[in-house]
Amino acid sequence: MSDVLLRRARLLRRGPLQDVLVAGGRIAGVGNVDDHAAVSEMIDADGRYVLPGLWDRHVHFEQWAQVRARLPLADAGSASAAARLVAAHIAAHPPATDVAVVGYGFRDALWPDAPGRELLDAQSGAVPVVLISADLHSAWLNTAALRRYGHGDDPTGLLREGAAMGVMAEVGTVSEPVIDMWCGDASSAAAARGVVGIVDMEKPWSLDAWQRRIVNGNRRLRIVSAVWPEHLEDAISRHLHTGGGVDGTYGLLTAGPLKVIIDGSLNTRTAFCHDPYPSVTGAGSEERGVLLVDLDELSRLMVRAKEAGFDCAVHAIGDAANAMVMQAFARSGARGSIEHAQLLVDSDVPRFAELGLIASVQPEHALDDRDVADHYWAGRTARAFPLRSLIDAGAVLVFGSDAPVAPLDPWLAIAAAVHRSRDERPRWHPEQEITVAEALAASMPPGRGGLSMRDGDIADLMVLDGDPFTADPRTLRTMPVAATMVSGNWTHRIGV
Numbered sequence: 367m368s369d370v371l372l373r374r375a376r377l378l379r380r381g382p383l384q385d386v387l388v389a390g391g392r393i394a395g396v397g398n399v400d401d402h403a404a405v406s407e408m409i410d411a412d413g414r415y416v417l418p419g420l421w422d423r424h425v426h427f428e429q430w431a432q433v434r435a436r437l438p439l440a441d442a443g444s445a446s447a448a449a450r451l452v453a454a455h456i457a458a459h460p461p462a463t464d465v466a467v468v469g470y471g472f473r474d475a476l477w478p479d480a481p482g483r484e485l486l487d488a489q490s491g492a493v494p495v496v497l498i499s500a501d502l503h504s505a506w507l508n509t510a511a512l513r514r515y516g517h518g519d520d521p522t523g524l525l526r527e528g529a530a531m532g533v534m535a536e537v538g539t540v541s542e543p544v545i546d547m548w549c550g551d552a553s554s555a556a557a558a559r560g561v562v563g564i565v566d567m568e569k570p571w572s573l574d575a576w577q578r579r580i581v582n583g584n585r586r587l588r589i590v591s592a593v594w595p596e597h598l599e600d601a602i603s604r605h606l607h608t609g610g611g612v613d614g615t616y617g618l619l620t621a622g623p624l625k626v627i628i629d630g631s632l633n634t635r636t637a638f639c640h641d642p643y644p645s646v647t648g649a650g651s652e653e654r655g656v657l658l659v660d661l662d663e664l665s666r667l668m669v670r671a672k673e674a675g676f677d678c679a680v681h682a683i684g685d686a687a688n689a690m691v692m693q694a695f696a697r698s699g700a701r702g703s704i705e706h707a708q709l710l711v712d713s714d715v716p717r718f719a720e721l722g723l724i725a726s727v728q729p730e731h732a733l734d735d736r737d738v739a740d741h742y743w744a745g746r747t748a749r750a751f752p753l754r755s756l757i758d759a760g761a762v763l764v765f766g767s768d769a770p771v772a773p774l775d776p777w778l779a780i781a782a783a784v785h786r787s788r789d790e791r792p793r794w795h796p797e798q799e800i801t802v803a804e805a806l807a808a809s810m811p812p813g814r815g816g817l818s819m820r821d822g823d824i825a826d827l828m829v830l831d832g833d834p835f836t837a838d839p840r841t842l843r844t845m846p847v848a849a850t851m852v853s854g855n856w857t858h859r860i861g862v
């Protein structure tokens with residue numbers, strides 16, 4: 367851990383450029399730092415913004431790492447184009463021994479040519495290749511993969527339904543070294559977006575896997591590892607609690623909250639709501655979604671968590687689910703967050719502040735789901751993703767991606783929250799927009815108290831190559847990050 371002096375950094379929108387001294391993993395001076403004789407590295411920030419690093423408070427990291435490792439095929443307009451993408455991918459990322467190349471997302475219904483094993487063989491040689499269709503109902507394999515997965519006598523290479531799903535299950539099961547390698551790649555990619563920490567909601571508990579990865583050298587992110595109910599007693603018997611560090615992990619790994627899911631999702635119409643969903647046929651419907659845990663059971667679980675020192679992170683999407691979670695927090699006295707909080711009754715908005723609850727939201731989902739919400743929550747969308755209302759009511763807001771549902775990139779969430787549109791369409795409920803400063807603060811640890819850098823802070827920071835406060839929507843989504851630092855160590859660095 368070497369000392370670094372960042373000269374001429376922009377820390378605030380207005381005011382003079384300042385120097386930032388990093389020593390011993392902490393901010394050791396802000397302002398005009400003159401005494402730099404002992405500094406081992408001096409960097410001219412040249413007026414770039416230097417801000418606290420970003421957090422993603424809701425990630426399923428292994429799933430995200432696995433999705434990232436797959437070749438995207440949605441843009442392939444023909445079988446030969448898909449095969450060429452495979453060849454380019456193998457050339458750019460030579461796969462580790464014994465690892466199949468997996469592509470995802472092809473749509474062959476309107477292709478002018480037919481997918482076949484020879485076509486794929488010609489572009490992939492001895493590397494096993496499995497390409498999965500967008501609807502998950504077929505898989506296109508080359509000869510090496512057909513042999514490996516027990517379909518060596520299939521002449522076409524195109525497997526459907528049961529046979530395809532069997533292969534998909536097999537390629538989804540990878541060894542520890544492979545998943546750790548993919549997690550390493552995904553950690554680097556996150557650092558390159560200014561990310562310094564994540565809350566990992568991976569099921570059932572990612573703590574031991576992260577301890578192994580950190581010991582083996584993946585030290586690019588702080589990890590808060592949430593525990594699911596089936597491992598709560600195990601966690602308690604190991605004397606863990608929320609915020610408790612894990613030995614030998616360089617201060618990077620802590621136990622997270624208890625994660626509980628109590629309803630479904632909007633897309634599947636399983637989010638638990640006060641009002642029925644409009645039925646697909648247009649006729650009346652009584653469907654209000656599903657409730658997976660009742661109030662008594664949830665309260666009991668939360669009391670147990672609270673007694674053992676665990677916060678609770680409770681997944682609730684529908685307004686009725688959110689209301690029930692608030693009741694359970696009030697009853698149990700537990701601390702923590704509601705994850706998603708997508709649809710809220712107006713009178714529940716101020717309860718976040720009253721109960722000291724964190725609203726852990728994923729702004730990019732508002733844009734992913736705006737059409738679905740307009741349909742299934744027709745007449746209710748004024749209270750969907752109500753970020754402005756939450757902030758105005760004093761709620762502490764934190765952002766996440768729910769990767770792999772959305773990419774692990776906080777700038778997407780920030781831009782979605784600020785602009786409520788990512789294309790040429792009008793902004794969706796612009797009255798719920800928040801400011802860039804508010805969106806950045808929601809991407810930093812709750813309770814941090816703004817974007818300024820202070821003496822004694824942990825040196826988790828990022829250097830930007832753009833101005834987020836004046837950026838247009840597109841630039842904000844793709845904000846160039848020149849460098850990222852965690853605990854005084856560079857985890858990403860280009861051009862500074």
Ligand SMILES: [Zn+2]
Nearest residue numbers: 424426567768
């Ligand atoms: Zn999730």
